[in-house]
Amino acid sequence: MTVTTRRMLDLTVHEHTLTVPLVWGDDADARTIDIFAAVVTREGGEDLPYLVFLQGGPGSEAPRPFHDPASPSWLDAALEHYRVVMLDQRGTGRSTPVGDDDLQRPAASVAEYITHLRADSIVRDCEAVREELGAETWSVLGQSFGGFTTLTYLSSAPSSIEHAYFTGGVSAVGRHPDDAYALTYDKVKDASLAYYRRFPEHRDAFRRLAERADAGAITLPSGEVVSVSRLRSLGMLLGTNEGWQTLWSLLERDPATNAFRYDLEAALPFSGRNPLYYVFHESCYADGVVTNWSAERMLPEEFRADVTLLTGEHVRREWADTVPALQPWREVVDILAAHEWPRLYDEATLLESEARGAAAVYANDIYVPMEYSLQTLTLLPGVTPFISSENEHNGLRSGTVLPHLIDLAHGRRVR
Template identity: 75%
Template sequence: MSVTTRRMQDLTIDDHFLTVPLVWGDPADGRTIDIHAAVVARDGGESLPYLVFLQGGPGHEAPRAFHSPSGPSWLDTALEHYRVVMLDQRGTGLSSPVGDDDLARDAAELAEYITHLRADAIVRDCEAVRQHLGAERWSVLGQSFGGFTTLAYLSTDAASLEHVFITGGLSAVGRHPDDVYALTYDKMREESEKYYRRFPAHRDAMRRVIDLALDGELVLPGGEVASVSRVRSVGSALGTDDGWQTLWGLLERDPRAPTPSVTTSPRRCRSARATRCTSCSTSRAMPTATPPAGRPSVPSPTTSARTRRSSRASTCAASGSTPSPVSSPGAT
């Protein structure tokens, strides 16, 4: 294990690296991974209790702490009462991240490896970090998938937790997940129709973009051909306070024109995507690129998931045959 201390404006950040078993509970398996946790403290708050933040995803690293402006947006409030532990969940950030290079590994080997990156193992990592910090108990803030992980934490190690905060990551009780997702689709359909009433010309703009995607002519700045479902996923932006501005910026431009640099303002979550309410405050910049000769380009949608092309009929989600930016909801 190692610890380094750095200053970020008026914050003190201790970066802790621990080596832990890849497979908890199996001493015969000697594989290990590294876990990174950044302990953030304000001036005068060096002796406050710990609050560990479990990021949404799965697959996202913990946010990096900044000031002027504060990032994440809730950080200052948390630092009034806690030292905040930003844990990179195993396989993300600086915790032995899974990346493109891993695709060169044998598929079965990689699949087996990824099975050890789940919530139960993340809880064991949390316990290792807590013990390393010398904390008898600490509190946890779980966001979206981090909330699900917090439920696992409560199931196995509740005695280690002083207070538990869950935002957008509490499983439904007495309801099948399909019921919950069905309501999410209804909400996204409502938000899409609200957007089109506000900007009616963008119905046809979305149709044009969908047609390009159907014909395989919609190319992202990195050269990837965007699928219809990939295009529709930009509708997830409508689940945030000012995400409509991002969508407006995409649909207002000719998708065949070179892509300018566009930076969205910090986003705050609303009911349509409540699972993103603590992680979506980071500003995102659209990349710039010159598309290949003869091929149109659009800014990359906010999602990075690769999806297969869907049929033209599947684009008609909002009403009748109207293409909609409604996206497939999921834990984030």
């Protein structure tokens, strides 16, 4: 492991780079990757226990403590109790990132490589970092996909986790991805209708935009000709605390202007910056099954009939043909859609894990439905649910959620 130390204001950041096997376990071969973790400490906190943060995604690196606008909102609270380990999950950030350059290899080779980047492998990386830091145990904070990974951690190495904190829901266990996507369509339909009740004129505004998209009349600065399905994916904005404001601003703009085209490009999800988010997104729901473009197959008939019903975190196969940044990944995504993914969770181990912690479950979450989160938490009776309608899926950024979870996990009264 190599270590570099940086200091800014009252923070010290020890940057660790560790070389680990690409393939963990009995099937390991000679291939290796680098794993990057930044250990953030506040002055006077050098002897505090460790808390490893697992970012949402999949396919996103951890926030950077010195300049990332998302980090100060919860990092300050975390640093009162912990040294915080910002782990770049394999394939992201400085952990041997996956990008377009990888496509110089055959698609089958790239797809095989990506199968080793899921939560089960991330957990093994976490264990390697924990052991390198000399920590017998540590706590884990998982946001969204990071919480899915935390659940995998509790299924395979529960004795390593002192407290488990989930924000943005908990993955369904023992359910097919089809079930998850069917329920999230219901959730985003409700969010769409609630938005139109608040701004009724915007339903017609969106219908007009969809007509322009259907005619091929919306072209982004990147050259993408926006399809109707891409336009409808703006529904993802309704799953964050502030996202509705971005949608409102877009629907108020003249679609013929530069401002609209640039703002639309910035607002659309599944960009080329983090290709993994699109390329193997559905794998995070695949607990021993083949996904076969689950979200696309589960599109309800009422969505087919009503173009104003927006969609959420639902990837579409057609984007590999219509989105320039995703087109190079066409063969890879088709291979992965047909891949039979291994199991991620073990119900018996979860029940026996004696896991302690707390989980923020958002009543209106369109990304990770509350119903499945609460079902899974019955397997973790020592993890206290914190159910709230105050925040959307990104509530961790509010700065108030993590202090509540820490208090709950330690048996302190929460007002």
